[in-house]
Amino acid sequence: MKSYTIDFQPLGQRGECREKESLLDCAHRLGVGISSICGGRGTCNTCRVKVISGTLSEPTDSELEALSAQELGDGWRLACQAIPSSDCQIIVPPESMSTSQRICVEGLEATVPPEPAVIAYHIRLTAPSLSDQQADTNRLLEALNEQYQLPCRHIDINVLRSLSPQIRDWNWECQAAVRDDEVIAVSPWPSQQLGLAVDLGTTTIAGYLVDLSSGQTLAVEGTMNPQIDYGEDIISRINYVVKRPNKRAVLQKLVVDKLNGLAANLCSEVGVDVEAIVEMVVVGNTAMHHLLLGLPVKQLALTPFVAAAGMAIDIKARELGIKIAPGAYVHLPPVVTGFVGSDHAAVLLASNTHQVEGLTVFLDIGTNTEISLVNGQGITTTSCASGPAFEGGHIKHGMRAARGAIERLRITGDVIDFQTIDEAPPLGICGSGVVDAVAQLYLSGIIDDGGRLIDKHPRVRMTGNQAEFLLVDQTKQDGHPEIVLTQKDIRELQLAKAAIRTGIQLLLETNGFTEEQLGQVVIAGSFGSYLDLSSAVTIGLLPPLPLNCFRQVGNAAGMGAKLALISLAKREEGQAATFRSRYIELATDPDFKKIFIETGHLGRYWIKNNRREMLENG
Incomplete structure (x- = not known):
């Protein structure tokens, strides 16, 4: 099989490109970060590169549409479409590199009494003798029962493998970390018992290292999700895996390696070993949840968009390849539907929806936007494909x-x-x-x-x-x-904002309310944190409420993950909210198309009887 040498500049990275392999696939295989929002389908135009030397395949229809004749003549190509037929030198401009973006890790902080799933117990053991030849495991379990009236029955196998030498080294005094009726870790007394809360986003990952005994956040880090090189929106990433089934394990390993690095960095910051982490909570959209667990994702993108698993999942960290305490678990809260994940449920948990007075809309804006309407009668949820604009x-x-x-x-x-x-x-x-x-x-x-x-x-x-x-x-x-901003760019934004405004309107309409009755709109997520509210109202993305009716709450999903880590009561509260949420599918509503067309228009307006009622700008 033929191969060609590709020189990626200004990165100074060289490698072999296989026959019929695109520049983008070659770059990803070599570890060169080139952005690709659409997952290599030639529709997003984010993988523009400039060819300095060498020959490539003729421009595709996608390239002829995306690039002007002048740009093509100057050597500009889409990396996902261009296939080398000789050695090439390529320039990757800054705007095409999958560089780190600004990551929002701050959000609503709530103080709750610590009630974690894992409890640390100080144990004093009696040393064995010829008259007391009880096994080390029995000695530990019996001590837990006698000293704390804790009928613990199980010890994790990895804990068991190192238990005997450890308790002797520690002179028969240790700390046992217990989850339900299982000892999941032992450590010298006294030791910190830490937890890691993670918001696993499509683009970014936020991690929070927490002291489980106090509930205090010790360290925070945000990082990029390394899967973005294989599609920056959910559907592109699903399609990538569906077309290349052998790549599902690759994407899973990418995120697991990143989580291990995140845990190591956070623990290093506070001067502890990663084995001090005895519990981990991960929230994310349904696709990220499934890819982490190695679950099938094809059905998520097909009508009627069904999740493979909807219940809460507790899995040994080692089964996922996550390196924390020997017997630690990863807790994944339940997802709502195929397109509303546990991250949105975490937003609702962090926002104390059970205490919400009046009519409130919760928005988490992204390529897939989740929307919930909360009032005294319950929670109604939907999602809309707002696209990557x-x-x-x-x-x-x-x-x-x-x-x-x-x-x-x-x-x-x-x-x-x-x-x-x-x-x-x-x-x-x-x-x-x-x-x-x-x-x-x-x-x-x-x-x-x-x-x-x-x-x-x-x-x-x-x-x-x-x-x-x-x-x-x-x-x-x-x-x-x-x-420049093109006419097509403006249309892309109109489609995106129409999807969201339609979702808000149909949630209200389904529950017998109007936009004017809204008391509050809560906007979560990274994009929502930096959104200029006045501009959002001006283009009709948001209803024309007074600006003090809007609340930007940052990474509320991360805050919700922390609450589920710190408090079992909050964990159960979040699960209960998930299971009582009523989901509506927008596309099946007979008014969807009418409202979508109306909300594509710019300006300040109310939607009444499926029509715009324009207001003066101000």
């Missing part, structure tokens, strides 16, 4: 919320002021920047309420047969390409 996907110069992304933007006449993440030179525009840009274009009269660019503005131009608005001129870009 909020994470910079399907946007010509879109990127994740990483260094150099435009995140804030204001237009005054012909002058555009913008703010980038880390105040770095602009490389592209992230989701919050796109929302700001469209809001400003609308308020400035550069686009109408249907989202159409008006070509009289000096920054509006035609490229091919498509209108675009010049956000950043090439003369200010220090060699980087200019940044």
Whole structure:
């Protein structure tokens, strides 16, 4: 089989590309991080690279649509579509690298009395003698019963394998970590008993190291989910695994290795060994939950979108390859449905929904947006495929919320002021920047309420047969390409925000309420934390409530995971909320299409009788 040498610059990484292998697949195999929101289907345009030398396959239809004739002539290609036929030198620009994005780990903090699943007991053992030849295991279990009236019956096999030498080294005094009726770890007395709460997101992972005896958070770390190189949205990642069944184990190992690294980093920060972690709680959307457990995911993307497992799962950490205490468990709370996972249930738990007064909507905005309506009568939940536009996907110069992304933007006449993440030179525009840009274009009269660019503005131009608005001129870009917002980009945002607003409206309608009766909208998640609320209302993403009715709560899923780690009562409360949630499928509602069309429009409006009632901007 033929192979070619590919030189990826400016990374300085070289390797062999197999015959008929795309540049993207080659890069991933070699560990070169190239972004691919769509999972290599040629639809997101985030894997743009520049060919300096070498020959490749002819541009595909996807490339001809995504790249102008000028760009193709300059050597720009989509890595997922281009197949080398010789040795090549490739430049991966900063905006195409799967670099770390800004990760939100903060959120609502709640103080609860510690009541963890694992309890530490101080044990004094009697040394054996010729008159007392009781086995070490029996001696330990008997001591637990005598000293704490704890009828413990089991000792984890890995604990058992090292028990005898350890208790002798510790002079017959130790600390036993007990979960239900099983000893899952022994350690010298006194030792810290720690837990790890994890919000396993599609794009990012947040970990919280907690002292189980006090409930105090000792260390926090956010990191990227390494699976993003195989599809940045849920459906792309599912499709990747379905088409390549042998890759499911690869994706599972990627995230397990990342969790092990996360645990090691957090423990190193506080000066303890990873075996001090005796319990782990992981929340995530249903696809992340299934991929971690090695469960099938194909059915998640097929009607009627059914999860393989819906109950809470407690599994030995070692069965997943997670390296913490010898007999520790990983607890995964129940998922709601195929597209509403335990992460959204954790948001509801952290938000104390049982204490909510009045009518409240909870939103966790992403490529798949989960929405819940909570009132005194219960919880109604739905999800909508809002697409990757909020994470910079399907946007010509879109990127994740990483260094150099435009995140804030204001237009005054012909002058555009913008703010980038880390105040770095602009490389592209992230989701919050796109929302700001469209809001400003609308308020400035550069686009109408249907989202159409008006070509009289000096920054509006035609490229091919498509209108675009010049956000950043090439003369200010220090060699980087200019940044534009195209008519297609605006349509992508309109589709995304229409899906969410339709979801809110149909949840209200199903329960006999209107938008004007809403008392509060709670917005969770990383994107929601950085969203400009005024811009979101201006484009009709959110109802035109007073801005003090909106609450941005950060990573509430991570906070909910911590609560489930610290308190069994909270764990049970979260499970009860999950099981009493009523799920509605938006696509089957007869009003869905009418409301979706109406909510695609920009501006401040209420939805009444499936129609927009426009309000003045202000």
